[in-house]
Structures are given as C-alpha cells and as structure tokens.
Amino acid sequence: VFSLVSTKPWKGPMYVRRLHREAEYEVRYNMSSSPYDPGYLSEREVDRLYRTCSVVVVPSIWEEPGSIVPLEAARCKKPTVSFEIGGLPEYPVSMTVPTGSYESLKEAVDTLMSDRKKRRRLGREAYKKYMSSFTDVHMTEKYIKIYEGLL
Numbered sequence: 001v002f003s004l005v006s007t008k009p010w011k012g013p014m015y016v017r018r019l020h021r022e023a024e025y026e027v028r029y030n031m032s033s034s035p036y037d038p039g040y041l042s043e044r045e046v047d048r049l050y051r052t053c054s055v056v057v058v059p060s061i062w063e064e065p066g067s068i069v070p071l072e073a074a075r076c077k078k079p080t081v082s083f084e085i086g087g088l089p090e091y092p093v094s095m096t097v098p099t100g101s102y103e104s105l106k107e108a109v110d111t112l113m114s115d116r117k118k119r120r121r122l123g124r125e126a127y128k129k130y131m132s133s134f135t136d137v138h139m140t141e142k143y144i145k146i147y148e149g150l151l
Contacts, residue, residue, distance in 0.1 A: 074130035
C-alpha cells in the first residue's frame, strides 16, 4: 500500500498523476480523492507517522540543497530511497537511484519491501549517521563554526 502525505494538498494529486504517467508499473495508493493533509504536526506526531511506514521515498526531481524528510525518517530509523539530486545524497539516505529513473526507484523500494532485515539494517545505519552529524546540537555547532569563520 502506498500512502502519500503532503502538507500542500495540490502536490499529492500532481505526483500521483505523474507516477501513473511515467512509471511502467501500476501505482496503488491508500488515500481518497486527495492526499492525507495532516496540517501542522509536532515532532512527536511526525515521528509517530514515520514509525507507521516501512520505507520513506523522496522522489524529488528538484535540485534542492537539502530536505528535512530524510532527517526525520533517519531519526525514526526508517530507510529512505531518493533520487541522486541536489544535496540528498549527503543526507542519511539509505538508497539513491539515478534522477528520473522511476524503474530504479521502484526496484529500490521493492528491494527494501521484500527484505525486512535489510530494511531494518539500513534504518539503523541512517539513524547512526543522523545522530553523528545531523542532530540539532551538531548542526548548531557547524553553524557557529561557519559564523566564527566569517568574523
């Protein structure tokens, strides 16, 4: 079952249409006529939502420098699959695939969904990377060093 969560209601249907159009496989999703729009969620509620899933997919095709999604997933020990684009490969992403290759994205998700031990191992590895480099404390220390270097 594929669940799509979005805080921007217009994005969900757009992504689902694109997946149906570009992917060579059938996409089944767990939602009514629109994606689940949780609105604002506390960190605790976000964690609860991540803990209900098996794999987190970040199908971004935008050259974004970073995304909070892989960090939230890693904090909850969930493996993440994303395209190799922007800053995503530097994050605690478990598997990256060539940007725009929906077949590779599907294969990566299928691999993780069919192998529980691998899924758990990659989730634990993502958590370790998150804890060693991406916690609030680590990020604050990095920003302080940058600012000190500018002074």
